[in-house]
Amino acid sequence: MPLSSKQLGLIAAGGSAVLLLAAFLFQAAGYAPCAMCIWQRYPHAIAIAIGALLMVGLPILLLLMAGAVAASVTAGIGMFHTGVERGWWEGPTSCTGSGLDMSNLSAADLLPSASSTASALVMCDEVAWEFLSLSMASWNAVLSLMLAVVWAYAAYKHSFTQPKIAQQEPL
Numbered sequence: 001m002p003l004s005s006k007q008l009g010l011i012a013a014g015g016s017a018v019l020l021l022a023a024f025l026f027q028a029a030g031y032a033p034c035a036m037c038i039w040q041r042y043p044h045a046i047a048i049a050i051g052a053l054l055m056v057g058l059p060i061l062l063l064l065m066a067g068a069v070a071a072s073v074t075a076g077i078g079m080f081h082t083g084v085e086r087g088w089w090e091g092p093t094s095c096t097g098s099g100l101d102m103s104n105l106s107a108a109d110l111l112p113s114a115s116s117t118a119s120a121l122v123m124c125d126e127v128a129w130e131f132l133s134l135s136m137a138s139w140n141a142v143l144s145l146m147l148a149v150v151w152a153y154a155a156y157k158h159s160f161t162q163p164k165i166a167q168q169e170p171l
Contacts, residue, residue: 001142005158006054012071012150013051016044019143026136027036034122035095036081040140043074047147061158068151071144081094084125085135 003011023041027033033041047070050063084091122128128136 005154005161006060008150008154009054009067012067012147012154013047015147016047016071019045019140030091031128033123036077036091037137039107040074040081043070057169061155064151064155064158068148068155070152071148075141075144075148078137081137082135082141085137088125095123100144156162
C-alpha cells in the first residue's frame with residue numbers, strides 16, 4: 001500500500017525529530033555544540049512543528065512545502081558548516097579561530113550560549129566527532145537533504161493526487 005502525502009510528511013517530520021534527538025544525545029554524551037550546530041537545530045524544530053500541524057488538518061500542500069524549506073535550510077547550514085570545518089571558506093568570526101585574538105576572551109564572550117567554562121567552548125571550524133570521514137554537520141547536511149526530498153516528493157504527490165475542481169465551460 002503506497003504512503004499518502006500526509007504520511008510521507010509525518011515520516012519526514014519524524015526524521016527531523018530523530019536528528020534533533022541525536023544532537024541532544026551527543027550533547028549529553030559530552031560533545032558540546034558550537035554556534036552553527038545550534039543554528040542547525042532550529043529548522044528541525046520547525047519541521048517537527050509542521051509535522052504536528054499536519055495532524056490537525058491545516059492546508060497540507062502548504063505545510064509539506066514549508067517542511068521541504070525547513071529541511072533544506074538545515075541542510076544548507078550543515079553544508080556551510082562543513083565547508084567551515086574543512087577550511088573551504090571562512091565562517092563567522094564569532095565562532096572560528098580565524099584572525100581573532102582570543103587570549104583575553106572567555107567562552108561566554110565568544111558564544112553567548114556557551115557555559116562560563118572554557119572546556120565547553122567549541123569552535124565552529126573544529127570537528128568534534130566524525131564517522132566515515134563525515135562530521136556531525138556533514139551528516140546533518142546529507143540526512144536533512146534526504147528529508148527535504150521526502151518533503152518535496154510528498155508535496156509533489158499531494159498536488160497531483162487531489163481531485164481537481166471541475167471547470168465549467170462557458171455558455
